[in-house]
Amino acid sequence: MTSEVTDKVRTRYAELVAKINDAQHRYYVDDAPTLSDAAYDELMHELEALELAQPELVSQDSPTQRVGAGDWLGFASVDHAERMLSLDNAFNDDQLAAWAVRVEKDAGAPVRYLCELKIDGLAVNLTYEKGRLTRGATRGDGRTGEDVTANVRRIAGIPHKLAGDNPPDLVEVRGEIYFPAQAFADLNAAQLAAGERTYVNPRNAASGSLRQKDPSITAKRALHLIVHGIGARTGFEPTSQSDAYAQLKSWGLPTSERWRVVDSLDEVKAYITNYAEHRHDLEHDIDGVVVKVDDVAEQVKLGATSRAPRWAIAFKYPPEEVNTKLLGIEVNVGRTGRVTPYAVLEPVFVGGVTVTSATLHNQQEVVRKGVRVGDTVVIRRAGDVIPEVLGPVEALRDGSEVVWQMPATCPSCGTKLAPSKEADVDLRCPNARYCRKQVIERIIYIGGRDGLDVEGMGEKAAIALVEGGVVTNEGDLFTLDEKLLSQSPFFLKKDGTLSTNAGKLLANLEKAKQQQLWRVVTSLSIRHVGPTAARALADHFNALEAVEGPAIASASLEQMSVVEDVGGTIAEAVREWFAEDWHREVVEKWRAAGVRMEQEPVADTGPKPLDGLTVVVTGTLEGHSRDEAGEALTALGAKVAGSVSKKTSFVVVGENAGSKLDKARSLGVPILDEPGFAVLLEQGPEAAKAYADANRETE
Numbered sequence: 052m053t054s055e056v057t058d059k060v061r062t063r064y065a066e067l068v069a070k071i072n073d074a075q076h077r078y079y080v081d082d083a084p085t086l087s088d089a090a091y092d093e094l095m096h097e098l099e100a101l102e103l104a105q106p107e108l109v110s111q112d113s114p115t116q117r118v119g120a121g122d123w124l125g126f127a128s129v130d131h132a133e134r135m136l137s138l139d140n141a142f143n144d145d146q147l148a149a150w151a152v153r154v155e156k157d158a159g160a161p162v163r164y165l166c167e168l169k170i171d172g173l174a175v176n177l178t179y180e181k182g183r184l185t186r187g188a189t190r191g192d193g194r195t196g197e198d199v200t201a202n203v204r205r206i207a208g209i210p211h212k213l214a215g216d217n218p219p220d221l222v223e224v225r226g227e228i229y230f231p232a233q234a235f236a237d238l239n240a241a242q243l244a245a246g247e248r249t250y251v252n253p254r255n256a257a258s259g260s261l262r263q264k265d266p267s268i269t270a271k272r273a274l275h276l277i278v279h280g281i282g283a284r285t286g287f288e289p290t291s292q293s294d295a296y297a298q299l300k301s302w303g304l305p306t307s308e309r310w311r312v313v314d315s316l317d318e319v320k321a322y323i324t325n326y327a328e329h330r331h332d333l334e335h336d337i338d339g340v341v342v343k344v345d346d347v348a349e350q351v352k353l354g355a356t357s358r359a360p361r362w363a364i365a366f367k368y369p370p371e372e373v374n375t376k377l378l379g380i381e382v383n384v385g386r387t388g389r390v391t392p393y394a395v396l397e398p399v400f401v402g403g404v405t406v407t408s409a410t411l412h413n414q415q416e417v418v419r420k421g422v423r424v425g426d427t428v429v430i431r432r433a434g435d436v437i438p439e440v441l442g443p444v445e446a447l448r449d450g451s452e453v454v455w456q457m458p459a460t461c462p463s464c465g466t467k468l469a470p471s472k473e474a475d476v477d478l479r480c481p482n483a484r485y486c487r488k489q490v491i492e493r494i495i496y497i498g499g500r501d502g503l504d505v506e507g508m509g510e511k512a513a514i515a516l517v518e519g520g521v522v523t524n525e526g527d528l529f530t531l532d533e534k535l536l537s538q539s540p541f542f543l544k545k546d547g548t549l550s551t552n553a554g555k556l557l558a559n560l561e562k563a564k565q566q567q568l569w570r571v572v573t574s575l576s577i578r579h580v581g582p583t584a585a586r587a588l589a590d591h592f593n594a595l596e597a598v599e600g601p602a603i604a605s606a607s608l609e610q611m612s613v614v615e616d617v618g619g620t621i622a623e624a625v626r627e628w629f630a631e632d633w634h635r636e637v638v639e640k641w642r643a644a645g646v647r648m649e650q651e652p653v654a655d656t657g658p659k660p661l662d663g664l665t666v667v668v669t670g671t672l673e674g675h676s677r678d679e680a681g682e683a684l685t686a687l688g689a690k691v692a693g694s695v696s697k698k699t700s701f702v703v704v705g706e707n708a709g710s711k712l713d714k715a716r717s718l719g720v721p722i723l724d725e726p727g728f729a730v731l732l733e734q735g736p737e738a739a740k741a742y743a744d745a746n747r748e749t750e
């Protein structure tokens with residue numbers, strides 16, 4: 052159906068073409084995207100819908116008529132022997148199902164699907180002639196790319212010669228170049244230290260690193276390749292995609308270990324769900340899953356449009372990077388007085404949640420990011436990581452943006468802000484004793500999990516206690532009674548009598564007096580003293596104050612320096628804290644109210660067999676509860692950690708272990724099942740390492 056094209060539609064069409072072309076140029080050529088993937092997809096959809104409804108609109112320079120962009124950084128242009136197509140996208144199950152229905156209809160029978168990860172990197176085309184790597188090219192516009200042969204030759208893992216005696220006369224191998232997540236963080240840290248530009252994300256880092264005029268720079272970057280297809284070929288006729296991967300692997304090319312061939316759409320969906328959950332446990336970014344018809348004869352039968360094959364589709368995960376407006380920058384005051392600026396954002400859905408604010412850490416960070424109030428900014432929220440402002444989209448500035456300045460005074464109490472030490476990047480409100488915001492934050496912390504764990508003493512109660520004048524500061528918490536609480540309407544029922552919650556709060560405060568000593572120490576909100584340092588101090592001195600002998604309050608710097616996990620900074624912070632009169636008053640009030648101030652000495656039995664090890668326990672073990680397993684490990688000197696990193700010595704896995712197991716696999720951390728755990732406890736780390744090596748899964 053072709054209706055008459057109105058001026059309004061024509062203008063919108065031209066606008067869309069211009070916007071998308073500009074975005075493509077900035078993405079492909081400048082490595083500095085102005086649009087988030089989601090915003091880009093939205094524009095592209097609108098354009099496609101317009102063109103579908105009114106085909107007479109379609110112009111030569113429409114982005115639907117080509118793939119990518121074609122302006123190059125001075126690399127020679129090179130034509131691909133076979134065009135590099137793009138992929139159509141599915142954003143939900145319905146779109147995926149619609150694609151599958153069409154595939155099976157056109158194929159005339161149910162098909163087998165190959166599922167693999169959609170790596171967020173940079174597509175390349177490697178040409179092997181008689182087994183020799185003769186050319187490496189970027190995708191470019193799909194027909195013509197940049198000749199980056201010298202650069203790809205310097206990437207570890209890309210063979211210059213195919214293994215085996217029988218290489219084909221010609222094969223174009225397509226794949227994705229990516230920057231591993233950890234290497235990306237290291238690269239940006241190094242770039243920052245050297246005063247060089249940092250990269251917004253691993254994809255841009257991959258692109259920037261590959262397209263270096265000096266290949267020796269490429270050689271220094273940790274680029275990786277995973278192959279995901281073939282183009283032109285002579286003397287190589289795989290019958291299926293999976294067949295092709297097996298052959299590419301045998302030639303020494305880096306194929307993925309994660310592709311699967313499945314028989315049904317339900318299994319495809321299970322694959323998609325699994326990687327949506329484990330997206331952040333991988334060594335590279337992914338933005339979805341690619342589903343391909345496995346059989347090559349069926350691929351040929353299904354064919355392709357000018358843009359993308361009909362036999363493959365990209366199932367896209369919700370974007371983790373989006374653009375939004377920076378409405379303002381405000382500052383927050385924390386429990387130790389630290390004043391942190393944070394971004395107030397136009398609400399935006401990213402990484403599965405609606406984000407309205409994001410920390411900006413300190414004023415230097417605001418300067419470094421170069422964000423101005425009114426800017427369009429790129430927000431990233433990946434997994435459980437807190438949302439981050441990556442930077443402004445400078446190209447979208449219109450001159451109305453305002454450079455932000457850190458306030459000179461505390462937004463809560465008006466006291467002049469100052470760094471606590473000369474070289475400190477953080478500004479603080481020095482009015483620790485009376486600044487209401489600081490007092491509220493400290494009380495919330497005391498009520499929290501690292502503090503005395505007082506149920507019912509969360510944010511609302513803390514605000515009511517302080518703003519209602521029920522307490523002056525945390526020193527008054529343990530002498531609270533019904534009469535005092537009834538001063539604040541928050542603790543009263545409508546009829547004016549005390550609420551049940553108020554009663555519970557008093558009972559919980561009473562119980563909290565018996566909490567372990569380390570919890571009392573963290574509850575003091577001494578700078579740098581979190582649960583780890585507090586435990587170390589408690590277990591070493593066994594008392595906060597003592598009539599005789601050293602205690603935490605009276606220990607000298609030397610006495611503290613021998614405590615493991617307590618460095619000079621912590622020792623000084625502890626000394627400074629106790630030098631303050633009103634701090635000692637808080638401790639005195641707590642002591643008088645019956646808060647625990649000592650503990651039985653922890654028996655010291657000398658070195659232990661698992662000293663120095665960090666172990667993560669995940670999943671359900673049959674023989675132990677998680678707590679028991681942790682206690683068994685700590686009793687033998689190991690530290691028990693909650694998350695897996697390169698520093699983890701072992702990961703103990705029970706039934707239904709999830710992402711931590713995947714992370715351990717990807718980092719090469721030794722994995723122990725339950726019998727392996729027994730080996731660790733009974734025979735020590737060396738035997739356990741041998742056990743883990745012997746039982747390593749082979750794929």
Ligand code: IVH
Pocket residue numbers: 136137138167168169170171172173174227279280341360363365
């Ligand atoms: S297949 C003819 N497989 O995604 C099929 N592409 O959005 C062409 N990509 O241009 C691509 N991972 O650069 C394929 N496992 C994968 C992929 C993948 C990432 C990229 C590729 C492509 C783009 C399309």
